[in-house]
Amino acid sequence: MxxxxxxxxxxxxxxxxxxxxxxxxxxxxxxxxxxxxxxxxxxxxxxxxxxxxxxxxxxxxxxxxxxxxxxxxxxxxxxxxxxxxxxxxxxxxxxxxxxxxxxxxxxxxxxxxxxxxxxxxxxxxxxxxxxxxxxxxxxxxxxxxxxxxxxxxxxxxxxxxxxDPRYVFQFEDETALSPQIVQLQGNIKQPIFSCEFSRDRRGSQMDHMSNYWSNSNTEDKDFEMRERKGWKVMIHDLSGFAVAAAFMATPFVPSMGFDRVSRSNPGAWLIVRPDPVSSSENWHPWGRLEAWRESGHRDSVYLRFHLLPEGQEAGVLVSAIQISSDKGGEFYIDMDRQMPIGTPVPSPQGVTGGDNYTVTSGGRTVGGFVMNCKVQGEEKSSKPLVQLAMRHVTCIEDVAIFMALAAAVDLSIKACRPFRRKSKKGFPHSILT
Structure with missing residues (x-):
């Protein structure tokens, strides 16, 4: 590449x-x-x-x-x-x-x-x-x-x-349509991954991992409202092997008395990577993305991403972003541009470097720009565009985990859409019902 x-x-x-x-x-x-x-x-x-x-x-x-x-x-x-x-x-x-x-x-x-x-x-x-x-x-x-x-x-x-060289990738169609992912180099498009979206009303086959920070309050029997759950994205390499995945660990449900997902009970994705030494489909958690929607002067979707370093119980908050639900925007992990205010970030085991942090697919943290992902608003056709710092890439699997995160970011904009609003043309109706 x-x-x-x-x-x-x-x-x-x-x-x-x-x-x-x-x-x-x-x-x-x-x-x-x-x-x-x-x-x-x-x-x-x-x-x-x-x-x-x-x-x-x-x-x-x-x-x-x-x-x-x-x-x-x-x-x-x-x-x-x-x-x-x-x-x-x-x-x-x-x-x-x-x-x-x-x-x-x-x-x-x-x-x-x-x-x-x-x-x-x-x-x-x-x-x-x-x-x-x-x-x-x-x-x-x-x-x-x-x-x-x-x-x-x-x-x-x-x-x-x-x-600060970067790799640039783009989803060739909407994430929910299981598009191919290509690398952009000038006018050249090089296929690099395929993205497979699925929706299981019964929940994901990997739900046994959803106990990572699951804070859903939807067990109340009297609280019967529609929910968006069981969404899953698998990232496959060109040989067809699954190299990363993202699945809903906490359903996206409207808060009591409202038609939107709120901060008090955000929906969440678990971003996972395969076990490098196991031949079976054995997944390890890499990060957790939470999303909710707030109305006000500007209707926005809020995204909060925690890295889950291997061997540590607590997650590391590395990104907290607000994106316009109408116009879309940019999700990024970049310690030069922001560090979530009021959140202490512990020094990871075996890593030095003071207060400068960065994120790698292996779960380590050390400083600077890591990735960004540009997405469209909830009613627009979105083909996520992703930039990834070259210094964080040692193999194709390093790229794949960030593509899974980008897919989860894009789908979160749709998942946070108000529940009582009818979908417009351009986004598959099946995932909104």
Whole structure:
């Protein structure tokens, strides 16, 4: 399998220091300000980050504050390197630093003060496919940075480029129609797996494993409502052998008094992999995906994925995502972009690396981008598109387990559909009844 070119651009170790030579007004603002920066790269959404105010000039900013990350594919790099592509002769990474009163928000006028900017020019090094340190250390910013005898505000940051090649896969049809899965490489589509969807009203043949975190409250005899259960997806390699699977461990049922699956009783999938040493069909749990739906200003499906490391009783929460039930969206496992708030993540056995985590098919955890999966809304024909970091793939079975997870994500959007709503054309009616 040949990966596609991706580059990880990271901005980290942010810090701001203001010397005694700057204006009294700025120092007074700084003492009660929340310092922010807007990080801009043309063609990408603006990202915002807090900037710690450093009072000690000797302070070491390399204690790894959270990184702001842009992921650039080959076409992004080509666009940035093309003169005049964005109506400007040269593209830049720009970091604009602001001070604002406590309680203000970046972007609100009259409540923040821009104190300076720093630019990194996009150049040939961005396309070399090698690690590159574009900047590291303190740099003067602000209007008076060049005035003799004055030292203006100084910004500390580290800007790095790292190659991050990825495999890209797509389901050729809706998951419920048992499609083929292909690898994308330019205009070439290479068949890699087949996906077999089934629905058993009596439940899955692997229901003996559903005791993993099963929290269904549907045993109440008086609570007779329809439920979606017994859905299963098998991932087969080109030889026809099952190499991964996902099945419903907890049915998707509407909460009392509502027509939707709620947070208090989410539906859940168990993602499993075959025993590598057993010739029989013996499956091991790898992860658990929970899903529910909440109504509000934006009707959304919430997805929460726990890794189930081998030999550990507790799961590790590695992704908590909200996806629009109407427009669809992206599910991802990416420790550079998010870590579920308020959830302690224990260091797995035999793994070091501080607070940086990542996920592998073998159940280990260590840092960075792992995978993403783009899906459509509940009433649209969805053909999941999956990206998988090359460094997490050692064999075809490593890929298969993430394809099973992607299938479960896609089907969860449909499974969380309100129960009283009639299905529209385009999705098999049999799995909604």
């Amino acid at each position: 040949d990966p596609q070119v991706f580059v990880r651009l990271s901005i980290e170790s942010l810090g701001l220091r203001i010397s005694t030579e700057v204006t009294k007004n700025m120092r007074e603002i700084a003492l009660q300000a929340s310092c922010l920066c807007e990080i801009r790269l043309r063609g990408f959404p603006v990202q915002t980050a807090s900037v710690p105010l450093i009072s000690n000039p000797e302070s070491n900013r390399d204690n790894h504050s959270s990184a702001i990350v842009f992921y650039l594919k080959e076409s992004d790099l080509t666009a940035l390197m093309t003169p005049g592509c964005f109506q400007a002769p040269q593209a830049y990474l720009e970091i604009a630093v602001f001070m604002g009163r406590q309680g203000s928000h970046c972007g609100v006028t009259n409540r923040k003060q821009q104190i300076g900017t720093f630019r990194v020019e996009v150049g040939p090094r961005w396309c070399e496919g090698k690690p590159a340190l574009l900047h590291h250390g303190w740099i003067s910013i602000g209007k008076n940075k060049k005035e003799a005898g004055k030292r203006g505000p100084e910004l500390h940051l580290r800007v790095k480029l790292d190659p």
